[in-house]
Amino acid sequence: MSLLVLAEHDNAALKPVTQHTVTAARKIGEKADAPEIHLLVMGHRADSVAAAAARIEGVTKVILADAVELGSQTAEVLTAQVLLQVQAEKYSHVLAPATTYGKNLSPRVAAKLDVQQISGIIDVLSPTTFVRPIYAGNALATVESVANAIIVLTVLSTGFDSSRITETSVPIEPAKELAKETAGVRLVGRQLASSDRIELTAARVVVSGGRGLQKAENFRLLEALATKLNAAVGASRAAVDAGFVPNDYQVGQTGKIVAPELYIAVGISGAIQHLAGMRDSKVIVAINKDPDAPIFQVADYGLVGDALEILPRLTAQL
Amino acid sequence: MKLLVPVKRVVDFTVKVRVKPDGSGVDLDNVKMSMNPFDEIAVEEAIRLKERGVASEVIVVSLGSAACQETLRTALAMGADRAILVETDAELEPLAVAKLLKQIVEKEAPQLVILGKQAIDDDSNQTGQMLAALLDWPQGTFASKLDIAAGKATITREIDGGLETLEFPLPAVITTDLRLNEPRYTTLPNIIKAKKRPLDTFAAGDLQTEIAPRLKTQKVEAPQPRKPGIRVNSVEELVTKLREEAKVI
Numbered sequence: 116m117s118l119l120v121l122a123e124h125d126n127a128a129l130k131p132v133t134q135h136t137v138t139a140a141r142k143i144g145e146k147a148d149a150p151e152i153h154l155l156v157m158g159h160r161a162d163s164v165a166a167a168a169a170r171i172e173g174v175t176k177v178i179l180a181d182a183v184e185l186g187s188q189t190a191e192v193l194t195a196q197v198l199l200q201v202q203a204e205k206y207s208h209v210l211a212p213a214t215t216y217g218k219n220l221s222p223r224v225a226a227k228l229d230v231q232q233i234s235g236i237i238d239v240l241s242p243t244t245f246v247r248p249i250y251a252g253n254a255l256a257t258v259e260s261v262a263n264a265i266i267v268l269t270v271l272s273t274g275f276d277s278s279r280i281t282e283t284s285v286p287i288e289p290a291k292e293l294a295k296e297t298a299g300v301r302l303v304g305r306q307l308a309s310s311d312r313i314e315l316t317a318a319r320v321v322v323s324g325g326r327g328l329q330k331a332e333n334f335r336l337l338e339a340l341a342t343k344l345n346a347a348v349g350a351s352r353a354a355v356d357a358g359f360v361p362n363d364y365q366v367g368q369t370g371k372i373v374a375p376e377l378y379i380a381v382g383i384s385g386a387i388q389h390l391a392g393m394r395d396s397k398v399i400v401a402i403n404k405d406p407d408a409p410i411f412q413v414a415d416y417g418l419v420g421d422a423l424e425i426l427p428r429l430t431a432q433l
Numbered sequence: 434m435k436l437l438v439p440v441k442r443v444v445d446f447t448v449k450v451r452v453k454p455d456g457s458g459v460d461l462d463n464v465k466m467s468m469n470p471f472d473e474i475a476v477e478e479a480i481r482l483k484e485r486g487v488a489s490e491v492i493v494v495s496l497g498s499a500a501c502q503e504t505l506r507t508a509l510a511m512g513a514d515r516a517i518l519v520e521t522d523a524e525l526e527p528l529a530v531a532k533l534l535k536q537i538v539e540k541e542a543p544q545l546v547i548l549g550k551q552a553i554d555d556d557s558n559q560t561g562q563m564l565a566a567l568l569d570w571p572q573g574t575f576a577s578k579l580d581i582a583a584g585k586a587t588i589t590r591e592i593d594g595g596l597e598t599l600e601f602p603l604p605a606v607i608t609t610d611l612r613l614n615e616p617r618y619t620t621l622p623n624i625i626k627a628k629k630r631p632l633d634t635f636a637a638g639d640l641q642t643e644i645a646p647r648l649k650t651q652k653v654e655a656p657q658p659r660k661p662g663i664r665v666n667s668v669e670e671l672v673t674k675l676r677e678e679a680k681v682i
Contacts, residue, residue, distance in 0.1 A: 125594075189599065190562070190572055215592040219574045222527070222559035226566035231528045231647035234557040244651065249556055250450045254459050254653050262647040298571045303587065303598040316593075320681070344682065352611065362577065362591045362612065369471075369551060369611065371593065377681040387449055388553075394656070398679045400671065415662040415679065418671050428668045433682065 116207035117151040117175070118144060119200065123216045124156065124164040126186060131317045132212035134171055134279070135272035140210050141173040142239040142275065150207065151175035155290075157196050159186025169284040180290035187302035188216070194223045195294035201228065203291050206265060207242070213269040213372075214316075225267040232267040233258055235372075237274030242266075246274075251368040251391035272316060273374035273395055308363050315366065318347035320377045323366055323393070324359070325351035327382020327403060327422050331359040336426040337381060343433045349373065349393075351383045367392035382422040385410025402426075434581075434603075436479040436488045437543035438513065439534055440472040440495050442504040443554040456652040459554075468504045471549025473511075474609040477616040478579060479547050480512040487581045488545075490514050494537055496530055498522050502632060509627035510619035516630065521637035527555075529644035531563035536640045538568060543604070545586070550575050550608040561608035571601035575610040 118140045123130040133154070140152045154168045157180045165179040180196050197220075201209065209224065211217030213235045225232035237255075238246040243266065244259045260266050315321060322341045324334055334348075341348045349371070350364035366373055368391035378396035383389060385401070385408055393399070394413055401414035402422050411417040418425065444450055445465040453460050468476075482488040493508040494517040495501040505516035519533055538546060551558035565572035571586075573579075577596070578589035581603070590597045591610045619627075637644065665671045675682045 190574075194566065215575060215590075218558050219562065219572070222562035223566040223572065225559070226528060226531060226563035229528075231526050232557070232559055233648065234559060248656070249653070250444065250459055250554055251556070252656060253450050254452050255656055256653050257651040259649045259651055260647065261649045264647070298569075298601060300571050300599060300601040303600050305592075305595065305597045307595040356612065361595060362610075363593060363595045368553065368556065377675070377679075388446065394659075398675070398681050399659075399662070400675070411662070411664075413659055413662075415660070416671055416674055417662055417664045418666075418668070419664065425668055429671070432668060432672050 116205045117153050118208045118210065119206045120152060120154050121197065121209065121211040121217065121220065122154050122156045122164065122168050123212050123214060124158060124161060126158045126161045127163065129164050129167040131277060131314070132214055132272045133168070134277040135275045136210050136212045136270045137171050137173050137278040138275040139236065139239060139270040140208070141278065143208055143242050146239065147242045153178055153204070155180065155197065155200055157185045157193050158188060159183055165287045166284070167280070169287050170280045172278045172281050174285055176285050177287040178290050179287055180293055182293045184296045185294070189300045189302060190220050190223050191298035191300050192294050192296040193220050194227060196290065197224045198227055199292050199294055200290065201265070208266045208268060210268050210270055213271045217269045221267060221269050228265055228267065230262065230264050230267050232269065233260065234269050235271045236268055237271050251387050252394055253387070271372055273372055308361065313345070313347040315347045315349050315371050316373055318375055320344045320346035321349050321373055321375045322346045322379045322381065323349035323351065323383060324354055324381050325383030326353040326357060328354065328359065329423070333423060334359050336423065340426055340430045343430050351389050380410050381426065383410055384408045385413065434488045434545070435490045435492060435541060435543040436482060437538060437541060437546045438472070438475045438479045438491060438493045438508070439546070439548050440476060440493055440504050440508055441469040441552045442466050442495065442497060442501045443469045443552055446470055446553055452653055452655045456654060458653050468507055469549050469552045471551060471609050473616040474611070474613050475547040475549050476508045476511050476513060477614045478609060481614065482581060483512070492517065492541055492543065494519065494534070496521065496525055496533055496637065505632055506627055507619060509630045509632070510624040511617060514630060516632040518632065518634040519637050519640065520634050523637065523644070524646055525644060526646050526648060527557050527559040527563055528647065530560050531567055532642045532644060533637060533640055534564050535567045536642055545581070545603060545605060545607060547607045547609065550610055561606050565606035568606070571605045573599055573601065573605060574608040576607050577610050577612045579607060579613065
């Protein structure tokens with residue numbers, strides 16, 4: 116039986132999380148009998164996505180389901196497409212990235228298949244046993260699927276390296292059947308962050324701001340530091356709630372989970388929920404006025420002081 | 434229009450849980466329990482829909498031990514009309530919860546089921562989507578804005594890249610995200626009024642649904658602790674450390 120990976124993309128380009136998800140599939144495959152890994156691309160005018168997907172190391176073939184009705188990537192029609200694929204070929208596992216895309220889609224697929232999904236895995240111990248964080252990452256559960264059924268997983272990209280893009284391409288075949296939108300769902304529109312910003316989940320360095328920045332305008336100081344470091348910009352929930360930055364900046368238990376080489380937390384107190392989103396960063400720096408802020412307990416380097424004063428000086432010295 | 438809001442009793446969000454030394458799970462003895470924060474937001478949204486005249490009745494449901502009555506009473510004190518407890522001491526996985534909720538939905542016929550997007554204990558983020566699948570209803574997850582008019586829901590969702598707006602017909606399932614609303618506090622008069630509102634209990638077994646676990650938790654461990662860090666005294670020192678010691682810049 117093969118492994119099915121659901122590719123994440125925006126019809127124009129593949130998202131890097133897909134490559135991390137393929138790595139998780141490869142890890143499962145290594146512990147099984149080296150099954151095929153199929154990558155399912157569902158969208159509209161997504162040829163370039165399929166072409167990129169076909170070059171990911173470890174992928175055996177790409178299935179491209181391309182239709183107007185799949186272009187909006189809404190959960191109901193994509194679920195129907197995944198089910199068609201699962202009926203067309205035999206799969207032991209279905210994997211999706213643990214992004215809002217995968218989190219929205221995957222459980223709907225799992226329930227239709229009558230299986231209990233395992234969300235947000237960070238490690239594979241065997242084809243049926245996985246590790247996942249619970250309680251905001253304060254505990255790690257080793258979970259085994261004991262049902263004799265297809266296993267549906269979402270994958271936290273922080274747990275797996277990225278499978279590289281190779282020079283060679285594997286075959287791309289069209290989906291045998293295309294799903295139709297029958298739920299009456301209409302995509303009205305999207306308001307997306309500009310694509311020239313470095314993606315939080317893919318960045319080597321992340322600079323993150325919290326309520327300690329006091330005003331929305333002060334995020335400019337953070338952006339200047341981020342530019343110098345070629346870093347992505349993140350934020351705590353407090354900063355988003357206060358309207359300093361849009362929701363897609365949020366790092367935390369219910370926002371984005373990141374594990375960059377360097378995470379600089381500026382004016383962030385370090386609530387449990389924020390730590391859940393960044394505690395696996397390789398190096399953590401905390402800059403905060405309050406010497407007792409919990410963030411200092413996870414920081415490798417802590418600098419007590421006024422963020423508004425420190426930020427420009429730090430930027431200047433880099 | 435009836436609204437159904439499932440609520441879960443979870444460890445309070447301020448609690449930093451400890452893992453039991455024998456690896457069997459998390460230590461919940463004497464730990465403060467509360468309504469899952471996302472479910473509070475769901476209850477609040479339902480009540481606001483009732484206050485706006487869009488909904489006529491808000492029913493809350495919880496699945497678990499008798500202690501869940503506390504959580505249901507809190508929801509009633511916020512303004513829900515009626516509560517249902519599906520009582521069981523068994524471990525319920527999201528698929529099992531979704532199947533039990535489907536039975537309740539078929540009995541109560543709500544036009545909208547509003548759930549929290551994830552429970553902060555298990556962090557699975559599945560139940561709403563699964564329920565929508567079992568009912569074959571549209572799903573609007575991670576909602577930060579919800580409007581209901583003429584039998585349709587328009588929802589703005591928080592997604593990784595920003596925001597997305599969807600429109601779909603009712604009946605439907607919605608899951609709430611943080612910024613949908615700020616839940617009200619329960620006042621003492623409302624807590625007292627809530628005691629008179631109906632809270633019906635029945636056993637999970639009465640719902641004739643297959644709910645045995647499909648997963649086995651082999652062990653629960655604490656994450657690797659980080660090495661203790663140091664305080665630096667100046668920006669200069671920080672930059673030097675990052676360059677020469679950590680070698681990350």
